[in-house]
Amino acid sequence: MDLIAPMRLYTLSKRHFVLVFVVFFICFGLIVFIGIAGPEIIVSRALPPISSKSKGHLSSPLKLQTPGLSTYNQELWLMCRFEPNKSTGEEFRKNIPMMVAVSGVMQDTSVPNIRVDAHNHTRSLHCTNGLCDEIIVLHLGYLNYTEYVITVTFYDLENPRFSIKNVNFTLKMYNALFSQVEIWFRFIFVVFTFMVTCLFAHSLRKVSLKDWSIEQKWMSILLPLLLLYNDPFFPLSFLVNSWFPGMLDDLFQAIFLCALLLFWLCAYHGFRVQGERKFMTFYLPKLFIVGLLWLAAVTLGIWQTVNELHDPSYQYRVDTSNFQGMQVFFLIVGSLYMLYLVFLVVRACSELKNMPYFESQQKDNPAFSMLNDSDDDVLYGSDYEEMPLQNGRVSKSKYKDESDSD
Structure with missing residues (x-):
């Protein structure tokens, strides 16, 4: 057996093990308590209801204006809920075509119509027992302007079985106070991750790389990726009016999570392969499976972001055929990964029973x-x-x- 660098895990006493778990659960409980007692994530602002009697006809354009927004609100959703005139107690379904136009207003209102986009989509309306499901009218992934003017036009609302009394619009956005707490939390996690990474590198500075165990080699990869997962560039989202910081955050998260999935495969397979691990036979099959998961996750994220940039009223449910194809592909690859992981875990447990203690x-x-x-x-x-x-x-x-x- 090759000489490997000693790991602190193998020399911990029972008291140290208990202390590690106690500290972990204390920190975890503290974070959960802060999350419960802290500010709410999403805040809602209800706009005045629009009555069918006051407007005369709901098929005419409905003009809405948002209150003052800041970059701390991060994103914006416009929700719509139809209020039936009377309840018949029966279930009702209908596809409603609509057109959405969005224009941004500068802070000094000098240029009221910076951007006017009109997009046509169809939303599925579902009502039962006099209550209708909420419909997502549009979603803005980042906020360029302090105010927005949104024009919504519904078509083909007339139906003898279904008459509308009011249309209720609701704005949803991130709580500005929560955004400030998120900035501080991410900063703290970035600092602690950097300190742990430096301490880990310092503890193995005198040990040759070839003498590192597979866990130590993977920790040298996962710790820098964890640093990116906490996203040291996150404050740029509030300083730059661009989609790029948000896309960078999603990319870092996908890379770290897929690297963690790859580590689990290599770690459990490493119990049975104690000698030289060849790239073609040991790493390549695992990289292929995890790489497909990473590719599917990144593709879905980029797909959603790019479509929302061109069309704020876009929803993945609108592009049903392509999205379902990607979803089925992701589920198939994820199932293959889980089967492979379970197989390696079972084989590793059977091998450990027949091996002397390390x-x-x-x-x-x-x-x-x-x-x-x-x-x-x-x-x-x-x-x-x-x-x-x-x-x-x-x-x-x-x-x-x-x-x-x-």
């Missing part, structure tokens, strides 16, 4: 014997534990006398 193998190596033996073992030998007790203590003088006589 610290026992290091005991046979003189290079690690000094690390595992206590001072008493070094001074008095391994027979020290077998000496008779006198008043609850080992008679060291008797053992010394016997050693001197030899």
Whole structure:
């Protein structure tokens, strides 16, 4: 067996294990408590309801204006809920065509119509027992302007079975206070991840790379990726009016999560492959499966972002055929990954039952014997534990006398 760098995990006592888990659950509980007691993530602002009587006809354009927004609101959703005139108690479904136009207003209102886009889409209306489901009219992934003027036009609303009393619009956005808390949390996690990465690199500075274990090699990869996962560039989202910081955040998260999936495959397979791990037979099949998952996740994210940039009223449900194809592809590859992981876990557990404990193998190596033996073992030998007790203590003088006589 090759000589590998010792891991602190193998020398932890039971007390240290308990302490590690206690600290972990304390930190986890503290974060959960802050999340519960902290500000809400999404805030809603209801716009005045639009009555069919006041407008005369709901098929005419409905002009809405948002209140003042800031970059701390991050994103904007416009929701719509139809209020039936009377409840018949029966279920009602209908596809409603609509047109949405969005224009941005500068802070000084000097240029009221910076951008006017009109897009036609169809939304599915579902009502039961006098209550209708909420419809997403549009979604803005980032906010360029302080105010927006939204014009919505519904078509083909007339139906003898279904008459509309009011149309209720609701704006949803990120809470500005939550955005500030998120900035601080991400900053703290970035700092702690950087400190842990530096300490890890410092602890292995005197050990050759070829002597690192597979866990240590993967930690040297996962820690920098975790640093990117926490996104040190996240504050740029509030300083730059662009889609790029948000896309960068999604890309970093996909890379780290897929690297973590790849680590699990390599770690469990590594229990059975203790020698040289060839790239073609060991890493390539795993890279192929995880790479497909990464490609599907990134493609879906880019697809959604690009379409929303050109059309704020776009929804993945509109492009049903292509989205369902990508979704089925992702589920198939994810199922293959889970089957492969379960297979490796079962094989690793069966192999471990037939293998001697790993610290026992290091005991046979003189290079690690000094690390595992206590001072008493070094001074008095391994027979020290077998000496008779006198008043609850080992008679060291008797053992010394016997050693001197030899």
